[in-house]
Amino acid sequence: MPRTVTVGLDGSHESRAAAEWAAREAKLRGLPLKVVHVWEPVPEPMAQAPLLGAETQQHWSEAIPREAAAGIRIRHPEVDVVMEQVSGRPAEVLPGVAKDAELLVLGSRGMSGVGGFMVGSVGLAVVAHAECPVVLVRAGEQAADEHTMDPAGIPSAAAPFRPVVLGLDATNPDDALIGFAFEAARLRGTSLRVVHGWNEPPYIAYGMPPDLEMNARIAAEEAAAVAETLRPWRQKFPAVEVVADSLSGKAANHLVDASREASLVVVGRRVRRSPLGAHIGPVTHAVLHHATAPVAVVPHD
Structure with missing residues (x-):
């Protein structure tokens, strides 16, 4: 199985910034980019509510990675983009997903008013357990930010x-x-x-x-x-x-x-x-x- 640059995506601004960073890194390394969306199932009582039926859940869980992958292919046509969807708790699933990855990329919120990250429990748990390097990227990170x-x-x-x-x-x-x-x-x-x-x-x-x-x-x-x-x-x-x-x-x-x-x-x-x-x-x-x-x-x- 070929190595990949893998990015965890949940549709947030920070994860989209991470996906863009991961696409640029995949180009630098000459590797495919794997976009992984971890869908955490809604508890059964909520899933049975009229607005959260199975079809609605499936639509949104599939739309997020599909639209993100399509956008990345347009902006980075030289990168081979693959998509994967898994269910479970992100902190538990992502370290396993990254076992075949060259590196795993995650998004993290930028602190308001000062530099740095707002690293949540999921990010810390993945960093602590992943077997490959993990890169954290702030929301709003742009390609130009890495350059002089x-x-x-x-x-x-x-x-x-x-x-x-x-x-x-x-x-x-x-x-x-x-x-x-x-x-x-x-x-x-x-x-x-x-x-x-x-x-x-x-x-x-x-x-x-x-x-x-x-x-x-x-x-x-x-x-x-x-x-x-x-x-x-x-x-x-x-x-x-x-x-x-x-x-x-x-x-x-x-x-x-x-x-x-x-x-x-x-x-x-x-x-x-x-x-x-x-x-x-x-x-x-x-x-x-x-x-x-x-x-x-x-x-x-």
Whole structure:
């Protein structure tokens, strides 16, 4: 079965923005786009009401993905679009649907008045359980938002892509996460900005005078660790320009700041095989809620 870029669709503005993003990503990757509509059956007492009969339910559940797929085919004629409809609870169904996908794309509401996402329980549950990378796209996301300014100072899809941003833990680097970010930058013909955050010395928390020599030594060690982690990847992707930032302080804050000038932010989620269940992690959780660019969450060991 060929791999696909799969998008979850429910007819909302955010899911339509996700479908457009997914179509553009499918074109970049040369893959088919699968539009999946998850229909959650109406409880039996409501389904028996005159205005919610079986025919009405079937009409609306089929119309949403059919119309969306038709629109995508018109706007993206070079992308092979397939449609699938499944029933059940989206949080439970979508991770299974995505098992054969290259990546799964979901929509998320933009926060009113400030940048970032309003990530609901369904989105968080899918991110926590999907076996493939999951990309969250805000409502209203446009192709031009991923690109730099044109000569007139206006974001344009004809201009180069903004950098891809990777959140890197140099103490526990993972090939799946790093490889996804490098490939995303390569496909877009843009640079990769690697952001690594390291903890400040304990005396900072107690208000003690800074030890400048210790700070410099820690900073040099952290930067060296990042450089060593990226060395083989620079060799594997020689066309990708890499800018590495090793910064003191909370990694989530630095990633959110970097997202303002990014086409895509890539973060990881460690797969937990324990009775405690799935876990997203505090840095990824913060980035999901506050980044202003689409966010890709890559599961890894």
